[in-house]
Amino acid sequence: MSDSVLVTGATGNTGAHVVAGLRERSHRARAASRHPDSADADAVAFDWSDDATFAPALTGVRAVYVVAPAGAADPVPRVRPFLETAAARGVRRVVLLSSSAVARGEPGLGEIHDLVTDLFAEPTVLRPSWFMQNFVGDHPLAETIRRAREIVTATGDGRLGFIDAADIAATAVEALTATEPVGGDLVLTGPESLSYPEAAAIVSEVLGRPVRHVDVSTAELARRLTAAGYSAEFSSMLAALDERIRTGEQDLVTTTVRDITGRTPTSLRHFLAGHASRLASSP
Template structure:
């Protein structure tokens, strides 16, 4: 059922996808409340303070809002406990459409955001769950991969020759804007990938080619990866989770591409080479 787009609450509005979603919505003339702990807002959006762990911030954030972009609390292993009470409040406050950022690695009912994903269709008449593959920005920003490439010319993973269809955060944001504003909500989950599945060895070759310096993919065992992560103060439980994700990639869990970006935005997703040329070339 179609209706005029009202005001969108963007949670995590200073983050990788939230900042891009906020900017795109504002540029299209949509009303946006940009929610973050710092209450910082880009041009064209209204800043509002929001903290998942402080329910006193919920009411002002939800006031006058009819749709919401949900980025889970950072570092939460079990975010449903925090998110579901907020979503009940959101529905009661008049939110009609909810778009959740999850991951291609997590199905409905699975761990972490999987439980929130499962609950969403029961809570809202209009919904979508974005399940992006791994972000291309991991190789260009301040992520551990980008740091080890800059410092040592190394990509260190336990992924073997497993392939991932890495995706540009700009393409995730473009899909999110459609999911939030199109007359008909997707009412499904959307696996979002880039145009091609690449091994980390392929990624190292592209990074080396564009930057003109040698980049090598050093393959570690899961145990070596856990040791390396805990040595740089990553908590043991989280290190084990990251190693398990790499193992899943090695076993082929992320070796797929989808037409989601083209289907929703009308244009193809950006390639890793194009992104690296833009950011590092």
């Protein structure tokens, strides 16, 4: 009987919360990772670069949470064969993690959005704004806060609706388990729209030390990301997303998290206060 939910990216920002949220509700969650936890009987080996891991991971699975491989400028060649395998094995429900900055049909995640919608009977596409988790952990934004007390972007004063990955995951759990499919193309944000200069002021308050916003050109940001170790192609793609914030296109606040989960999405101030030690030093 197919009763499990396969969670890709299960060790990541949203996936770890999706696994925990499913299990809290007594659903079987198969936690997919390149390094599955040997203490977890429902963990499964999975590698987007190795097609041979797809079918075993999909055994007994009725729904899938899809986190495309991070760091790949074009994830489509890796994700397409996986989705085709899942559809051929009778999976009906898929929840895709995409991005508010990538509309259906656009290169990369937008093409995967099309694939999920075309291949599955019960597709839901989550399109969150930028994650609050980028301010802590190993994201380049977090690294420059710790090292230089700076937030470097190419966004100017453009605003965006930062969101806690836990709120995205709660929405995903609902979409994976609701009796009636949630469906649709869902733009998810936190409770307010903030510019990076405003976010820097909140970070400064929480840290008790000044952190300044440094506005650079898109080309300069791409150069800095490449110097930090990202591929040139991925750096250009990430930097170009900042332009969408600069133009005001991402100045959005939606009520979708609350509408679907009933929970109040976390504010940036509340999130950062809960992660103050990780703002100051490496995790």
